[in-house]
Amino acid sequence: MKAVTRLAAAAGTLSLMLCTGCYEVPVTGRSAVSLVSDKEVAKQSVEAFNEMKKRYPVSRNREYNERVQRVGDRLSKVVFWDVPDAEWEFIVFEVPQQINAFAMAGGKVGVFTGLFKIVQNDDQLASVLAHEIAHVAARHVNERLSQDMAVQGGGLLVGGVMAGSGTGSITTGAVLDAYGLTSGITAVGFDRKKEKEADHIGLIYLARAGYNPEEAIKVLERLEEESTGKPMPPAWLSTHPSSPERILQLMDLMPKALEAYQRSGFKQTPTLVK
């Protein structure tokens, strides 16, 4: 018995040694690999965010700004330990035709004013933002950049040779690309597995922040409605392929989310439905 335990321990140590750049995804506990430096990704993300600020006018709508700050403030508190180095910044961009939002490493979040056509209350806005922030907490962009580099660099990256080093090949353009923000409307989102993972993590964050997790399903339904009969679906939907599969997953996770909602330290105040 003892020998077996020792063997298991040795195997554990070995796999730990082999897995440079491994990390555990918050909430789901999945183990993932990042071969790029977190610092570098955050630095490039901040730069990419500054470029977005030049590309799109910042909204002066007081109501939208207040809503986004209020919701962002609560969500950023909930994810504090999962995204410890973030300097959170929530910006509303005046682009009424864009039904979209995004979050970047370093804590940079953008909301396009078109999203307000869809979200009816703070819970629904929080649901979209929690999903986007979940991509950051799960370091999906790091994962995608790592995959791209592994493909380009062939065997060079085995063992995480480049992890933590200068990794000069990460550019702002590559980072924007990885976020699916290069071309805006025709952007490509993450793969289905990452989207479902962001749904899962986002739902729990939403609940922990004291927002009703059931509103997450309503947002998906409203996005569906918005896209019916339109030649161009809302950007958020085109980068987030809608599927009953996503709603089913949310329903599966709902009991757990409702439990977190009940336990949430945030005061649950009724929100105004407009």
Ligand SMILES: [Zn+2]
């Ligand atoms: Zn997503």
